[in-house]
């Protein structure tokens with residue numbers, strides 16, 4: 739699994755990121771737009787398995803040593819082959835290589851696949867956020883010290 743940093747100031751790449759988020763996070767209460775992306779400090783990465791682009795992930799630095807990983811997506815046609823697990827590991831490794839000491843992410847309680855991946859990789863449930871983004875959408879906060 740290889741991650742490639744996206745230059746979201748490139749309009750074509752920015753559009754691609756916005757489309758991915760729109761497609762895979764249709765329920766979000768705060769959809770990503772081109773305007774928001776340009777102002778965002780989140781670093782987005784495209785993920786490659788060999789030469790195939792299979793997904794995306796992002797890092798949102800809260801402090802120089804605390805980061806939230808966001809928008810970790812494996813495109814539909816590549817799911818169920820262990821790539822989600824590899825992508826989760828790759829973005830954690832990327833955080834570590836950038837000096838992060840504590841990594842976390844928030845995941846919907848009904849997203850059993852991602853919750854299972856994170857628990858398997860040593861994350862612990864550190865919090866529950868009921869009705870976090872919107873009514874009925876409860877999220878776990880999962881964290882790991884690196």
Ligand SMILES: CC(C)(COP(=O)(O)OP(=O)(O)OC[C@H]1O[C@@H](n2cnc3c(N)ncnc32)[C@H](O)[C@@H]1OP(=O)(O)O)[C@@H](O)C(=O)NCCC(=O)NCCS
Pocket residue numbers: 762808809810811812813816817818819820821822823824844845846849850851852854855
């Ligand atoms: C979450 C996501 C990245 C997983 O990708 P994936 O490539 O299908 O995941 P994997 O193939 O690596 O599967 C991971 C594990 O989950 C397990 N799993 C599958 N369905 C499961 C379920 N319903 N409950 C629990 N575990 C499940 C798999 O068996 C596998 O574990 P194993 O290797 O021990 O058998 C993908 O579904 C996705 O992109 N979803 C949309 C975006 C999203 O929700 N991102 C996470 C929050 S930001």
